Amino acid sequence: MASLPFGFSSLPRSSFRPTRNLKIRFSADRQALFNRIAPVYDNLNDLLSLGQHRIWKRMAVSWSGAKEGDDVLDICCGSGDLTFLLSERVGPHGKAAGLDFSNEQLLIASTRQKLRSKACYKNIKWMEGNALDLPFPDSSFDAVTIGYGLRNVVDRHRAMAEICRVLKPGSTVSVLDFNKSINPLSTTIQESMIDNIVVTVASGYGLENEYKYLKSSIKDFLTGNELEKLALEVGFSTAKHFEIGFGFMGNLLATR
Ligand SMILES: C/C(=C\Cc1cc(O)c2ccccc2c1O)CCC[C@H](C)CCC[C@H](C)CCCC(C)C
Ligand SMILES: C[S@@+](CC[C@H](N)C(=O)[O-])C[C@H]1O[C@@H](n2cnc3c(N)ncnc32)[C@H](O)[C@@H]1O
Numbered sequence: 001m002a003s004l005p006f007g008f009s010s011l012p013r014s015s016f017r018p019t020r021n022l023k024i025r026f027s028a029d030r031q032a033l034f035n036r037i038a039p040v041y042d043n044l045n046d047l048l049s050l051g052q053h054r055i056w057k058r059m060a061v062s063w064s065g066a067k068e069g070d071d072v073l074d075i076c077c078g079s080g081d082l083t084f085l086l087s088e089r090v091g092p093h094g095k096a097a098g099l100d101f102s103n104e105q106l107l108i109a110s111t112r113q114k115l116r117s118k119a120c121y122k123n124i125k126w127m128e129g130n131a132l133d134l135p136f137p138d139s140s141f142d143a144v145t146i147g148y149g150l151r152n153v154v155d156r157h158r159a160m161a162e163i164c165r166v167l168k169p170g171s172t173v174s175v176l177d178f179n180k181s182i183n184p185l186s187t188t189i190q191e192s193m194i195d196n197i198v199v200t201v202a203s204g205y206g207l208e209n210e211y212k213y214l215k216s217s218i219k220d221f222l223t224g225n226e227l228e229k230l231a232l233e234v235g236f237s238t239a240k241h242f243e244i245g246f247g248f249m250g251n252l253l254a255t256r
Contacts (some may be wrong), residue, residue, distance in 0.1 A: 001206045004010055010049070010250060014108075020100055021084050023045065025179045026154045027101075027130075027153075028076055028133075029083045030080075030152055030154070031102055032061050033210050033213065034100075034102040034104070034105055034152075035102050035103065035104040035105070035206075036104075036207070036210060037207055037210050037211075038078075038079070038104035038107070038108050039104075039108075040205050041078065041079055041105070041108070042049055042056070042083070042108070044145065044201065044202065044205070046204045046212075047201065048197065048198050048201060049094065049184055052077075052149075052245060053081075054081070054207055055225045056086060056136065056176060056244055056249050056251075057081050057082050058085060058204040058244050059176075059244060059249065059251065060082065060144075060145055060147055060174045060175075060176035060251050061082055061085040061086055061089060061145055061174065061198050062089075062173050063172075063251060063253055064143040064145050064172055064173070064174035064253075065143050065171070065172045066086050066089040066090055066094075066141075066142065066143040066145075067070070067089065067090070067142075068089070068090060068091045068093065069091065069093045069094045069114050070089075070094045070095075070141075070142035070143060071088055071090075071092060071094065071095045071140065071141050072086045072089075072094065072095070072096050072097070072098070072141055072142060072143045072144065072145075073096075073097045073098075073099065073134075073136070073140070073141045073143075073145075073166065074096065074097070074144075074145045074146070074147070075099050075131050075134070075144060075145070075146040075149055075159075075163065076097045076099070076100055076131055076146050076147065076148070076149025076150075076152065076153070077100045077105075077106075077109060077126075077147075078100055078102070078105045078108075078109070078147075078148075078149075079105055079108040079109050079112065080098050080108075080109030080112060080113070080124075080248070081127075081147065082145045082147045082176075083096055083097075083098035083109065083124055083126075084112075084113075084116075084121065084124070086143070086145060087120050087121050087123055087124050088118065088120055089117075089121050090120075090123065091123070092119055092120050092122070092123060093121055093123075095123050095125070096123055096124045097124075097125045097126075097127055097136075098123070098124060098125070098126050098127065098128075098136070099127045099128075099129045099131065100127075100128065100129075100137075101129065101130050102249065103127060104126055106126050110126050113126075114204045117232055121245075123125050131146070131149065131153050131162065132153060132154070132155055132158045132162060133160045133162070134163075134164045137166075137227050138166065139165075139166070139167070139168045139169065140166045140168070141166055141167055141168060141171065142166075142168055143171055143174070144163050144166065144167055144169050144171075144173040144174070144216050145173070145174045145175075145176070145178070146173065146174075147165065147176040148161075148176065148177050148178070149177075149255075150177055150227075151177045151178060151217050151218065151219065151220075151221045156224055157230060157233070157234060160231060160254075161234040161235070161238075164231075164234050164235045164236055164256055168256070169256055170227075170255065170256065171255065171256055172253055172254065172255045172256075173231075173236075173251040173252075173253070173254050173256075174251060174253055175227065175251065175253075175254070176249065176250075176251050177221070177249070177250060177251075177252075178190075178214070178217075178218045178221065178249060178250070179224065179243050179244075179245075179247055179248060179250035180188070180219075180221040180222060180223045180250075181223075181243075181247055182219055182223055183247065186247045186248070189248075190218070190247075190248050191218075193248075194211075194214050194215045194218075195215065197215060198211050199211050199212050199214075201205030221224055224241030224242075224243065224250055224252070225240050225241070227239070227250075228240065228241050228252065228254075229253045231252065231254035235256070236254040236256055237255055237256065238254065238255045238256060239250070239252065239253070239254040239255075240253050240254075241253075
């Protein structure tokens with residue numbers, strides 16, 4: 001496994017080299033998108049959600065069931081918001097891994113870790129890798145989180161199957177993301193806020209197209225019922241989706 005600065009471990013570069021496979025190309029496009037927005041990602045999330053995203057992330061981590069001493073994984077960790085919360089829950093005797101394929105996001109995460117004094121954060125390992133090919137043995141983790149990640153991977157079935165594989169039997173994944181509502185009014189309001197507030201603010205940072213992607217990605221996402229069905233299809237024994245954040249967000253809990 002190649003080594004990167006700050007103790008990153010990474011998958012071979014060939015994992016991300018563009019090929020004729022359209023999905024891999026799209027994966028490379030998304031990797032580039034999240035590398036581009038990394039410098040402003042946290043601040044824009046705070047601004048555009050009025051800080052509410054931190055509450056939604058705390059809920060997602062709490063519902064994962066992560067506890068003192070556990071081995072836990074945050075997939076699509078980005079700048080590490082959920083990884084840090086998991087680290088606090090498992091404490092110094094636990095282990096928390098944050099995996100992402102954006103090196104720029106991981107650099108932000110690692111820098112934030114160095115700027116924070118909490119002793120428990122020493123239990124965090126940042127890993128550059130692909131959610132579709134997790135570099136862990138079966139039944140490795142007591143809890144898994146994936147925050148605003150499942151909507152962004154190019155193969156959601158494969159991602160959920162990988163999560164099921166690396167979870168210990170009886171353990172839970174907490175999947176936080178935007179809610180693809182079946183309520184037309186909720187959808188209209190959500191899309192209007194993205195179009196008129198989110199994209200407008202993002203355009204001030206030269207990131208109009210990157211944040212325009214939000215609306216189309218939600219449109220292409222799965223509803224709560226479809227997420228529950230997907231979880232059961234890949235082998236989870238139970239699955240339940242909850243709408244949060246005034247119905248704009250959702251959290252799927254699935255137990256292996
Ligand atoms: C943390 C949040 C979004 C993370 C996120 C996920 C993505 O897939 C992206 C893709 C491309 C660019 C950026 C992102 C991205 O930031 C959720 C909060 C931040 C949102 C950007 C703001 C969403 C506003 C909601 C539609 C309405 C919020 C209502 C609230 C009660 C004020
Ligand atoms: C919207 S960010 C979410 C970051 C963080 N979980 C949060 O809640 O703020 C989505 C992240 O998923 C990562 N990502 C998307 N597809 C991935 C894949 N196939 N493998 C690993 N990371 C991926 C992106 O690089 C990005 O950092």
